[in-house]
Amino acid sequence: MNVEDVFSSRLRIKIVKILMQMSELNISEIARRLGINHNAASRHLQVLEDEGILQQKVFGRIRLYRIKENSLKAKAIQNLIETWES
Amino acid sequence: MPRYRSIFxxxxxxxxxYVPSRLPxxxxxxxxxxxxxxxLLQFPAKMTQRVIITGDIGTGKTALSQRFGVDIxxxxxxxxTNLRYVHVNCREYRGSLFMILHHIISLFYPNFPKRGYAAEELLRNFLNILDEENIYLIxxxxEFDSLVEREGSEGVYKLTRLQEMRQNKPQRFSIICILRDLKAIGALDASTRSTLQSNVISLEKYSKEQLRDILSDRASLAFKTLTVSEETLNLIAELASSEGGNARFGIELLWRAGKYADAENFDMVALECVRKAVSSIIPTVRKSDLASLSFHEKLFLLSISRRFKESENDHISLSEAEKAYNIVCEEFNIEPNSHTQLWKYLHSLSSIGIIETKVASVGSRGRTTIIYLSRIPARELEKELSALLEKEA
Structure with missing residues (x-):
């Protein structure tokens, strides 16, 4: 996916911001915080995971998402957000 | 404003x-x-252990387990070895297996969701997390009894037997069950009970001397030097001993007495501070108990309280009390009662719980009755009795 496509979604940026704050959350909680439904959250999370920005851990039916460790893309986005919001 | 001084x-x-470094x-x-x-230090994955620690309140169950946790x-x-020790008070989680497990998981994954799955699923997740992080857990x-009460045999069985159902996987966690009375697990079915009861450590009540050692240890950690006297420690040990050898009670008493001493700006924890502390913790003598005493009993108790007010000893002898009683009788212009009568009064006062008595042998000959006033501040007792006697006289 091109960079403009990844950044074209406000929700995806919000997801990264939430995970920067909370470090780890399940899909339902992310959906609740964004005020969107489970499917939509799941779709955006999938995009971010495919791009190597997020990673997930599965415990039975529970999937916990976090920012991917040692991912250059994730670091770049975090830097961008931090610079922007500081 | 005067500078705040503390004996702590x-x-x-x-x-x-607080987990003390030494457990006397x-x-x-x-x-x-x-x-x-x-x-666990040699081959953690090969086996698992279950131990029960039992004993009355304040016999050091929690402290023992936590000390062990830090040491191991x-x-x-x-x-x-990636070993962790997690101490959970089941009562805080209302004995719910689900809430207890969730609490433990949240130590590793703080935002682990609370809803949407059953306790059994959580139990499996719990093991997955231990596998994932390669953690061995104690x-x-x-307060294990609250878990038994809430979950019954099934919940406890699941918890204790869970790992046995996993073939060819490392054993991940061992359990220490802490409870006051083994009877609590009598409610479980036989097979669950048998998984628990193999190793039992029973803690006996502390004796007065043992309590004294514990209090002395803690006092030296918590207070500045020379602010807690031997007499104060003895009195608190005596009280804690009469509360069923309850060390926790003694330690709380020591703390409260220190607070009262600070409030009065004292340089030491006076015996009177301990008496005040006791009357603030446990229900002591009711005023109606005092009012129902006979006139001479009141006079006698008044003289005892006056004697204690002036003394820094934790006890007085019957003969000292008798002397004080004679003075009080003179003050009230009344003929004092005989020694035998006073001895009877002493018994009735101690049976109500206002004072405590002990018979001690003195030197090579004879025995004497020793009186303790540990539960009520002497000053308060004197005030109350004076008011009552004034009404009657």
Missing amino acids: KDETKLDIS HRDRELRLLMEFFSF IREADKNG LALD
């Missing part, structure tokens, strides 16, 4: 959550616990 050096050493009179039990779990983790760190379940 570090009052957190008297807090219930529990060395044997601590060693035993170490023995039970020593396998230190040993495991040296070995490079789970101390304090």
Whole structure:
């Protein structure tokens, strides 16, 4: 996916911001915080995971998402957000 | 504003959550616990252990387990074993297996969701997490009886037997169950009981002397030097001993007495501060008890309270009390009663619980009755009795 496509979604940026704050959350909680439904959250999370920005851990039916460790893309986005919001 | 002075050096050493580095009179039990779990330091994945620690309130169950936790983790760190000790008070989670497990998981994954799955699923997740993080865990379940009460045999069975259902996987967690009375697990079915009851460590009540050692240890950590006298420690030990050998009660009393001493700007924890502390913790003598005493009993008790008010000793003898009584009778212009009568009064006062008595042998000949006034501040008692006697006279 091109960079403009990844950044074209406000929700995806919000997801990264939430995970920067909370470090780890399940899909339902992310959906609740964004005020969107489970499917939509799941779709955006999938995009971010495919791009190597997020990673997930599965415990039975529970999937916990976090920012991917040692991912250059994730670091770049975090830097961008931090610079922007500081 | 005057500068705030305190006789405390570090009052957190008297807090219930403080884990002392030394546990007086529990060395044997601590060693035993170490023995039970020593396998964790050599081959943690090969087996699992279940131990029950039982004993009355304030016999050091929690402190023993927590001390052990700190010690074994230190040993495991040296070995490079990823061992954790988690202490959970089941009552805080209303005895719910689900909430207890969720709490433990949240120590590793703080945002682990609370809803949407059953306790069994959570139990499996719990093991997955331990596998994932390669953690070996000692789970101390304090107030275990509340878990038994809420979950019954099934919940406890699941928890204790869970790992056995996993074939060819490492054993991940061992359990320490902490409870007051073994009867509580009598409610479980036989097979569940048998999984638990193999190793039981019973803690005996502390004796007065043992309580004194414990209090002395804590006092030296928490108070500045020379602020807590031998007499004060003896009195608190005596009180804690009469509360069923309850060390926690004694430690709380020591803390409160220190607070009263600070409030009065004293340089030491006076015996009177301990009496005040006791009357603030436990329900002491009701005013109606005092009012129902006979006139002479009141006079006698008044003289005892006056004697204690002036004394820094934790006890007085019957003959001292008698002398004081004679003076009081003179003050009230009344003929004093005989020694035998006073001895009877002493018994009735001690049976109500206002004073305590003990018979001690003095030197080579004879015995004497010793009187303790530990539960009520002498000053308050004197005030109350004076008011009552004034009405009657």
